[in-house]
Amino acid sequence: MSLLLFTALHAALLAGSGGITSRLDDAPGMQDVAPAQGHEARLQQARDLATSGDPAQREQAIRLYGAMLQASPGNSDVLLARGRTYAWMGRYAEAEADLLAVTARKPDYADAWSALGDLYLWSDRPKRAAEAYAHWVALAPDAPAPLIARGRAWRAAGDMGAARADFAAAGGLGAEAAQIASLNEGTLQRQAVPDALLADGYRWSLRAGIDHTGFSGGRDAWNDSNVSLRRKFERGSLALEWLRADHFNRSSNAWALDGYASLWARAYANLRYQRGPRGGLLANQAWRAELFQGVGSGWELSASIDHLRFSADTEFYGVGVGRYVGNWYVRYKLQHVPGASSGSWSQRAVVRNYYRGNADDYLEFSGGHGRSTDLDRYGALVRNSNASFGVNWVRYVRQDWGFKLGAGYADDAGGFNEQQLSLALYRRW
Template identity: 30%
Template structure:
C-alpha cells in the first residue's frame, strides 16, 4: 500500500509546489506592473498587465491599470473600454465610474462627465475625489459659479485643506473678484499651503491692471435709550466704494439726528495691504459746526496674520468732541477655523484718570462667499456700545449681545442688518441698523 501512496503523494506535492510557483509568478508580474505605473513607466506597465490578463481576464487591478494607462497616454476610447470591462465584472465600482467620468471630461464630453460625477457624489457624498473632479470639470467648462459652489462644499468637508482655498481663489480671480481671491489665498498661506502657488497668484492680483470695482449703498441706524429718550439718535449713511488692486476705499455721507438737532459728516474708510499677510485700516471723519457729533474722528488699525489661520490687530481712535477729545485703544485676536471667523476684542478708554473697558466676543459663520455671513457677538462693559456725545461714561456695568446678517438678496444686492441690545441694572438700549450694497461682489 505504501508503495502505491508514496508516488501519489510526491505527485500531489509537486503539483502543489508548481501551482504555488505559478501563483507567485503571477503575483510578481502584477506587483511589477503596479510599480511601473507608480514610476510612470507606462509601456513596461502595459506589457506586465497584458501578460497578467492572459492568466486572469477579470483581474480588477489589471483592468483598472490598463484603463489608467490608456487615459494617461490620451488613448481615451481604449481607456473607456477598459473601465467598461471593470464595471462589467465589478458593477457600480465608484473608482471605475470616477475614472471613466474623468476620461469623458478629458475628451471634452462635459455633459456626460457631469452626469456621472453628480451620480457618484449622490451615492457617496463623502467621496472627496469625486467632488474634486466635479469642481475641476466646471473650471474647464467655464462654469465658475458651479465650480465655486463645489469648492465651497469641499472646504466644508475639509476646512483645513489649503488646496481647496487655492483652487477657489483661482475661480474668484478668473471673475475679477479680487477681495475674495485674496482672502482665500491668504487663508491658504495661513493653513500652510504651497507658498509657490499662493504667492504667484497673490502677485498676479497685485500686478493686475486695476480694474476698479465701483459700488454704492445706503444704510440706516437707530439707537433707543430706555432711560432717557433725549439721548435717542438715528442716522442715514450714503456709501460709495472703490475696490482695486491697491486697496478698498469707502466714502460716507452721514446725516445724524438727535433731539431736534442734526449733523452732517463725511468720512473715508480705507483698507490696503502693507507687508506679507498684513493690512491697514484708516478711517477719517469730519463734521462742520457739529451739535452732538465730534468735529473729527481718526482711526488707525493694523492687522497681522500669522501661524495657522491666526490674526491680531492693534488700533487707536481719537474722537475730537467740542468739549474734550476722547482717545480709544483696542487690541484683537482672531482665528480662521474652516468657515468660521472667531474674534475677541478689548477696547479701553482712559477718561479722567480712569479706564473704561469693553470686552467683546464675535463668532462669524461665512456663507457662500466672504461677503455673506451671519455673526453673533456678546460683550460686557461699563461703556455704551456706541458713543455719540460721550456725555455719560458713568453707567453701571452692562452686557451687550446681538446678531448681524449679511447676504446677497434681490438680485446682486448685498443686504445687511444688525440688531443689538445692551442691558444695564436699571436701563436698556436697543440698536437696529440695516442697509444694502448695490453689488454683492
C-alpha cells in the same frame, strides 16, 4: 620654425571648440567661479549657486548666466534660470524681461509660465500672476500644481470664488485633502467691514443704511442714516461717507474718508478720518488707524488707535485677536481709554459664520461691555454700556445686490436700556 609652428597650432586650437570655454573663463567676474566643462555642467553650477540662498553666491550665478548668454544669446534655459534668480533677489524688472523673452520665444514652455506667475505674485501683481499661471494650467491640464498656484493668485487678488474653484479642481486631480482645506481656509473674508478689500470683479460699491435706537424710561429715540460710496483698487479701497445723526430733536451731519489697504504678506490696514460740526452730536474730528496681521494657521492679530474730539480729545487704544476655522470667524478685542486712576476698559467679542461658504453672506453675533467706539456703527460716538448684544444677517440676493438686517440690545451705563434695529442695502458694479 618649430616655435612658430607650435604658436600657430596653439592659436588654432583656441579658435576651435575650446574657444567658448576660454571666453567664459575670462569673462568679467568669472575668476571666482570654479571652472566647469560643458554647457550643462556650467548651467548646473550656476543653479547650485543661485539656490544656495547666499546673496554673494547668487551674484556669482548672475555673472555666470551672463557669460553663458554671451556665448549662446537667447538660450531659453539660461534666460529662465537667470530670470528666476533675479526674482529671488527681488530684482523684478530684470526678472520680468528675461522671463517674457522666454515665453515669447517658447510659448509652450510650462516652466517659464510658472516662473513668470511666481514673479508677478511676489511683486504684488496677483491678477497678472493668475494670467501667467493660466498658460501653465493649459499646458499641464492634468496636474494639480498649476491650479493651486493660480488659486493662490486669485486669492491674493481678492477673487475668492475663482480661488475656491481652482482649489476644488486641484483636489479632483489628486491634491491632498488637507492641503486643499488649508488653502480654502484662507479664502474667507479677513476684515470686519464686508467687501472692503475683496474686489470680486467689481470696482464700485454703494451702501445706504438706516439705524433706529429706542430707549426705556421715556427717552426719545435716535435715528441715524449713512451713505457710503467705495472705489476698489488692486490693493485696497477708499470710501467717501456721509453720516447723519438725529438725537434729542437735534441733528448733525458728518463726512468721512475710510480706506483699506493691503500691505505685506497677510497684512492690511484700515485708516479713517471723519469731520463734523463743532458742538454737534457727532465728533468734530475723528480718526482711526488699525493694523491687521495674519499669523500661524488661521490666526489674526490687530492693534488700533481711535482719536475723537468733542469738547475735549479722547483716545482709545485697542488690541485684538481673531481666528478662522472653516466657515467660522471669532474675534476678541480689548480697548483702553487713558484717564484718571487706571482709565477705563472695554471688551467685545464677535462670532461670524459664512453660512453659504462665500465671503459675502454671513450671520454674526456680538457682545461686549464698557466704554468703546466699536459698540457704535459709526466709530464716532463714545458708547458706554454695562452689557450689549447684537445680531446681524447679511445676504446677497444677486451678485450685485445685497442687504443687511441687524438687531441689538444694550444695558446703557447711563441707566437706559437700548433696543436697536438697522437696515442697509448694498449695490456693487
